[in-house]
Amino acid sequence: MVxxxxxxxxxxxxxxxxxxxxxxxxxxxxxxxxxxxxKSHVPPARLPAVFMAMLIYFLLPLLALLLTIHALSAxxxxxxxxxxxxxxxxxxxxxxISNAMHLIADIRIPDSRSDQVLLMVVLTALGxxxxxxxxxxxxx
Numbered sequence: 569m570v571x572x573x574x575x576x577x578x579x580x581x582x583x584x585x586x587x588x589x590x591x592x593x594x595x596x597x598x599x600x601x602x603x604x605x606x607k608s609h610v611p612p613a614r615l616p617a618v619f620m621a622m623l624i625y626f627l628l629p630l631l632a633l634l635l636t637i638h639a640l641s642a643x644x645x646x647x648x649x650x651x652x653x654x655x656x657x658x659x660x661x662x663x664x665i666s667n668a669m670h671l672i673a674d675i676r677i678p679d680s681r682s683d684q685v686l687l688m689v690v691l692t693a694l695g696x697x698x699x700x701x702x703x704x705x706x707x708x
Contacts, residue, residue: 572705573640573648576656579701580633583694587626590687625666632659650706657702664695 597604610618636656639648646652671688674680 570704571640572701572708573636573653576698576701576705577633577636577640579694579698580629580636583691583698584626584629584633586687586691586694587629590684590691593683593687628659629663632656653702653706653708657699657706660695660698660702664692664699667692667695 595604635647635652638645639652642648667688671685671692674685674688
């Protein structure tokens with residue numbers, strides 16, 4: 569018997585690790601004396617809000633991972649209810665769509681880095697796998 573919840577937890581963990589590496593890889597030129605600055609149209613006064621949004625974007629999948637582990641460790645708990653499992657699926661769909669949009673944007677940038685595009689492909693593929701496992705888990 570396949571444990572879709574366990575697979576889902578593993579996929580969320582992989583997604584989080586790739587996401588961290590995506591950010592770290594973007595900063596690696598700093599270690600070689602190269603600039604990492606990109607042109608931004610965000611006024612400096614709005615940057616704290618942007619940084620907070622990025623933090624929340626990272627923390628929500630971490631919460632999804634923790635809720636999945638909670639559900640697996642306590643099958644009779646609220647976190648293993650059909651509603652929460654269904655919410656996990658829809659949440660994963662939103663993240664996959666956002667990753668796909670980021671991938672398309674990266675591909676359209678004339679001087680985009682191929683390593684970053686590859687990481688976005690991996691994040692999007694992981695998102696699709698997460699969607700599948702979350703769907704199967706929500707039906708189980």
